[in-house]
Amino acid sequence: MSKKAFVRLMVLVMCMCLLFVTMSGCGEKPSGKPTVEEQTKQEDDKQTEQKAEGQTEQKSEDTPQAVARPEFMEITRTLYFGDATDNPDLKEEWCKAFEEKFGIKIKVNSPPRNEYLQKVNLMVASGELKGLVNLFTPNDVLKYKDDGVIEPLDEYIKDNAVWNSMPDGFKELHEYDGQVWAIAMGYSGNYFTRAIRKDWLDKLGLKVPETVDELYEVARAFTLDDPDGNGQDDTVGLVSAGTWNLQDIFQAFGARLNNVGGNSIAWDPNEDAWVDSMLKPGMVDALNYLADMYKNGYLDREVFTNSGSQMREKFLSGKYGSTFYWSMWGYSSEPQIQKSIPDAKVIEVVGLKGTVTQNLNQVVTTGAPYVLIKGTPQPKEVVNAFLDIFFGDKLGHFMGRLGIENKTFKFVDDNTIYTLKDPGTGQGYAQPGIVSEIPRFGSDKITIIPDGTEEEKQRSIEMANIKKKMTEEGFAIKILFECPGKMDVLLSDKYTEVSADVNRIFNDTVVKVVTGEMKAEDAIAEYRKQMKAIGGDIILQEANAAIGRQAKQTY
Amino acid sequence: MTLKTKVNAALQANISTKKKKKKKIFTASNVMLYLMFLPAIIHYVIFSYIPMPGILLAFADYRIGGFNGWVGLENFRYLFNLPYFWQAFLNTWIFVILRYLISFPAPIIFAILLNEVKTTYYKKFLQTISTLPHFISWVVVAGIWTSMLSPTTGYINYIIRLCGGEPVYFLAKPKLFPFLLTLIGVWKEVGYSAIVYLAAISGIDPELYEAAIVDGATKFHQMRYITLPGIKNTVLVVLVLSFAGVLNFFEPPFVFMNPMIQSTAEVLDVYIYNVGLVKARYSLATAAGLFKSVISFVLLLFANFMSKRLTEDGRGII
Numbered sequence: 001m002s003k004k005a006f007v008r009l010m011v012l013v014m015c016m017c018l019l020f021v022t023m024s025g026c027g028e029k030p031s032g033k034p035t036v037e038e039q040t041k042q043e044d045d046k047q048t049e050q051k052a053e054g055q056t057e058q059k060s061e062d063t064p065q066a067v068a069r070p071e072f073m074e075i076t077r078t079l080y081f082g083d084a085t086d087n088p089d090l091k092e093e094w095c096k097a098f099e100e101k102f103g104i105k106i107k108v109n110s111p112p113r114n115e116y117l118q119k120v121n122l123m124v125a126s127g128e129l130k131g132l133v134n135l136f137t138p139n140d141v142l143k144y145k146d147d148g149v150i151e152p153l154d155e156y157i158k159d160n161a162v163w164n165s166m167p168d169g170f171k172e173l174h175e176y177d178g179q180v181w182a183i184a185m186g187y188s189g190n191y192f193t194r195a196i197r198k199d200w201l202d203k204l205g206l207k208v209p210e211t212v213d214e215l216y217e218v219a220r221a222f223t224l225d226d227p228d229g230n231g232q233d234d235t236v237g238l239v240s241a242g243t244w245n246l247q248d249i250f251q252a253f254g255a256r257l258n259n260v261g262g263n264s265i266a267w268d269p270n271e272d273a274w275v276d277s278m279l280k281p282g283m284v285d286a287l288n289y290l291a292d293m294y295k296n297g298y299l300d301r302e303v304f305t306n307s308g309s310q311m312r313e314k315f316l317s318g319k320y321g322s323t324f325y326w327s328m329w330g331y332s333s334e335p336q337i338q339k340s341i342p343d344a345k346v347i348e349v350v351g352l353k354g355t356v357t358q359n360l361n362q363v364v365t366t367g368a369p370y371v372l373i374k375g376t377p378q379p380k381e382v383v384n385a386f387l388d389i390f391f392g393d394k395l396g397h398f399m400g401r402l403g404i405e406n407k408t409f410k411f412v413d414d415n416t417i418y419t420l421k422d423p424g425t426g427q428g429y430a431q432p433g434i435v436s437e438i439p440r441f442g443s444d445k446i447t448i449i450p451d452g453t454e455e456e457k458q459r460s461i462e463m464a465n466i467k468k469k470m471t472e473e474g475f476a477i478k479i480l481f482e483c484p485g486k487m488d489v490l491l492s493d494k495y496t497e498v499s500a501d502v503n504r505i506f507n508d509t510v511v512k513v514v515t516g517e518m519k520a521e522d523a524i525a526e527y528r529k530q531m532k533a534i535g536g537d538i539i540l541q542e543a544n545a546a547i548g549r550q551a552k553q554t555y
Numbered sequence: 556m557t558l559k560t561k562v563n564a565a566l567q568a569n570i571s572t573k574k575k576k577k578k579k580i581f582t583a584s585n586v587m588l589y590l591m592f593l594p595a596i597i598h599y600v601i602f603s604y605i606p607m608p609g610i611l612l613a614f615a616d617y618r619i620g621g622f623n624g625w626v627g628l629e630n631f632r633y634l635f636n637l638p639y640f641w642q643a644f645l646n647t648w649i650f651v652i653l654r655y656l657i658s659f660p661a662p663i664i665f666a667i668l669l670n671e672v673k674t675t676y677y678k679k680f681l682q683t684i685s686t687l688p689h690f691i692s693w694v695v696v697a698g699i700w701t702s703m704l705s706p707t708t709g710y711i712n713y714i715i716r717l718c719g720g721e722p723v724y725f726l727a728k729p730k731l732f733p734f735l736l737t738l739i740g741v742w743k744e745v746g747y748s749a750i751v752y753l754a755a756i757s758g759i760d761p762e763l764y765e766a767a768i769v770d771g772a773t774k775f776h777q778m779r780y781i782t783l784p785g786i787k788n789t790v791l792v793v794l795v796l797s798f799a800g801v802l803n804f805f806e807p808p809f810v811f812m813n814p815m816i817q818s819t820a821e822v823l824d825v826y827i828y829n830v831g832l833v834k835a836r837y838s839l840a841t842a843a844g845l846f847k848s849v850i851s852f853v854l855l856l857f858a859n860f861m862s863k864r865l866t867e868d869g870r871g872i873i
Contacts, residue, residue: 121835125619143835147620236707242814301706305726305813500829501638507814515727515815534638 067160070381073106074131075370075434076120077185080110081403082430090403094432097404102389102396107131108434124149130376132386134185134368137260138489139496141174141182141369146496150371152179156380162392167439174369176491182369183387186436188443189363189471191480194248194352195315195330196322198345200227200235208347212252212289212354215322219298222321228341237298239320241311243510246303248324249289251361252354254282259364259488263506265495265539267487269359271552274490274543276536278509278527279553282355287513287520294514304511318344328467350470351479359481361474362488367436390435397441400434402448409448418451444468492542498534505530531555613842619835630842640843643826646733646819650808651801653737659797661741663790666752667778682753685746693743697810700739701726727815736807736820751793752786759785791865798858802847823847 081087081094091108098106109129111119117136123129124144135141144150157163157180163171167187174182194215201208201218204225209215219237221227227235240246244261251257255277256266264277277283293299300306300320314320316333318341323330330346337344351361370386372379389396395405402409402419408429409419422429428450437443449460474480495502509527512518518526532555540551581589613630616623634640665685672678688696703709704725712722725735763781772780805824812820821829823843831840 118832118835121619122832125621125835125837144619147618147835149620301722301724302727304815305701500834504639504814504817508818511815530638 067384068381069102069104069385070378071105072377073104073382073385074109074129074376075106075386076109076111076129076131076133077432077434078110078113078116078134080108080432080434084110084112087430090408090430093407094399094404098399101399102385104385104389108432124373127375130373131382132183132370132376133373134370135182136368138174138182138369139499141371142176142491143496144371145176145181146493149374150181151374151376151379152181153183153372153383154180156372156383157183157387160384160387162387165440166391169365170438173365173367182371183383184367184369185434186367186438187365188367188437188439189365189482191327191350191361191363191471191474192245192247192324193327193330193348193350193361193470194322194324195333195346195348197222197227198347199341199343200321201347202345203227203229208349210349210353212249212352215249215352216289216293216298219293219321220296223296223298227321228318234319236300236320237322238293239300239306239311239314239323240303241306241308242304242507244308245311245324246290248352248361249354250277250283250286252352252356253286253289254354254356255280255286258490259362262503263499265490265502265543267483267490267547269362269481269483269487270356273549273552274540274547276531276540276553276555278506278524278531279555283524284520285355287510287523290510290514291516291520295516299514304507304515327470328463331463331466348470350474353479358478360479361481363471363480363482364488365482391438391440394441397435397438400432401436403429403432410451415446417446417448419448420451487547490539490543491546492539494535494538494542498539501534502531502536502539505534528555610841610845610848612838613845615838617838617841626838630838631846634839634842634846637830639821639826642818643821643823647802647804647822647824649733649819650737650804650822653733654740654801657737658741658744659794661745662748663752663786665745666749666756666786667782669749669753670756670782671774682746682749685749687746688743689747691743693806693810696739696743696807701811704735726811726813729816729819732811732816732819736811740807751789755786755789756782791862795858795862795865799851799855801854802851 081090091110095106095108098104111123117140120129120133120135124133135144141150170184170187171180173184173187174180194209196208196218198208200222204221204227206218206221207214209218222235222237226232238246242261243250243257247257247261250264254270255264256268257264257277258266264283265274266277267273268275268277290299294301294303300314302310306314311323312325312333315323315325316336318337327348327350330348334344334346337346353360372383376382390400391397398409398411398417399405402417405411407420408431409417412418419428421427443464447461447464449457451457471480505527509523513520513523536555537551540553544551614625614627616626616629669678669681672681691699703711706712706722706724711725715722725731759781763785764777767777767781802823804822805828808820808822809825809828812825824847827840827843827847830836831843
């Protein structure tokens, strides 16, 4: 073959490749003819739709009938028995056990936690993913809804007895534009509390702090007064991963952060409106308070580089005195700290008072949403089976939460469940986490206790009682509050578009002030400029308009 | 037919045979070489040529739900108006400059110094331990150096404290970060990158050094007048080849990223990942990627031009 001919041949091959890929890449154009595979799928979908419509029509005339079970269910959820590559045997065994118990073949996809949404987005975009997919936030649901990749569920679930028996709050969690677009994976109130080393408080003769001023004194003493008594300067008052575990301090100054502590645009219960706390006078005080803590070393110097796991590890190391994290985590972490410090004790504070004394700490009632991807085979059957099994059936619900009956958990009686230990490791098993707590099977009705010594079991019961009491007291003294409706979801197209920038501008501002690089007033002035540039005013207008209010602030 | 004519005819025949031979692409001797090259061709076709039409997404509104129509240059307009795009672009170039000022000469200097070590075992020991970090992934490197540089528990700050200094929060200083990451990159890659220069140095005729010693040349003179000119061509080839991929820089800043250093650590690739892939704005990510590719293409042409100018035989790289 001559060189010229070879080059010509190669060019031709390349051009054919490009042409072929271009044509196949544009195959999903709306005007393009469907392929044979697509036609078959469309026919299947149409049949399913017709079937569903037929069933609906019939049902409107007669009494509701049970929906047939699907042959196959596909669920996508992160941290299913640990992360993506953890516990492969348990993952497989759970699916087999599910099929045996409920006669439905099930597949659970579990992309890695740190890139879960990216993977899920790509799989959905490429048409690889069907079934029920667990997203993280209501904003993710809105994005999927706007992009037209998920189905509204109303028609499928309107006659489902389990769905209809759920609290209205649960049913309305993911209702947008009058339609239900997702099912929350659970519905139970939880909140953050400030965990504090009680043994250090006792040793230094300090009382449990109730205000931010008292917390400052505690942090100072924890850092400077050698609370562990080893004669070394090796203890630190507070530990946090960014602003995530400092939210109670912002709240006490009336400068609430959003529901994940990621930025300062939040629904303010005292003003009943969406506000940017960065524009409130309390934010200057909160930032100066933290800057002072940071400068003196009372706040961990690695606060802005700690990850969540590093924050937890540091507290568990026994050298850090306090953090703000999920309620009961502090109490439950006592045994771990006691491994290195036998007399360690932890106490939890439900909220700190400051310039604001009421409606400080939000109880989160939302569960991460499951959406139904368009094109899922037997969509109605899948959604109804999901509701019936995981929210209506006791065994199904606890299989979804705790794993495999008589392997990872067992029913002791109607009101008690033991979570079992892996004989190989002596530790509790990882859990599937397909669903979380709902009122029907709530902790007030069924107690879940780790199987262990009597002392350990007694401790679990005590902890459940402590939480109950703490929650009741928190509401009674009006430190805890629940968001009415969907007030913890910022409904704004602009926000959906620029949320990453909003978080970044917020972080920049906090970091600069807390580390002493800028004065609070100057940093906030810079913040205003940047937020204005990315459309911050539109965000506040849209968010308030969504709840029938008018924005009270401008940048 | 005269003798001259016969000779001319024979010469012509010989030349045309040679020409014909030259035109053969596949010969018995080189067919194995082409076969060995085949996996690389397949790799490029699958991963570089087949996905190439994907650049059309830069001119489309493509979401999770699929294609939503053509939008012309709208994605580029949007991208160039994003608040941090140009900051990321500038950050990328800061890293590029530092790479050519620090990372590029480091293995050359290291190779020259290593070449002067006369004890073979010690030389091999140095080469081994300097090459090892290359095989550690950037994720692990980030873990190692984050621990080393920690202001509370890091060894480096421990030494600073022992010397009476105040702990430094290295990974929270945005202005310091580009230098820090460049130096960590040097630690990771200097040994491995030096291999090619060591090979080039070993190809220099030892008689040149012997003659220089006779003429009274010092070690520095030998390096200046023999070693450096001897590896000049290798250095130039490595330099010009590195230009094309100069903007591809994702993993190192990504694994070290934290909110305190984001203003200098967020380079173009990381920004594209954050605004494009994380937020599922694929068209925007493709537009940013295409923008970067155009710059890389210009740099490649520049590298080719420089190669022609600087190499002794005037050959380009493309």
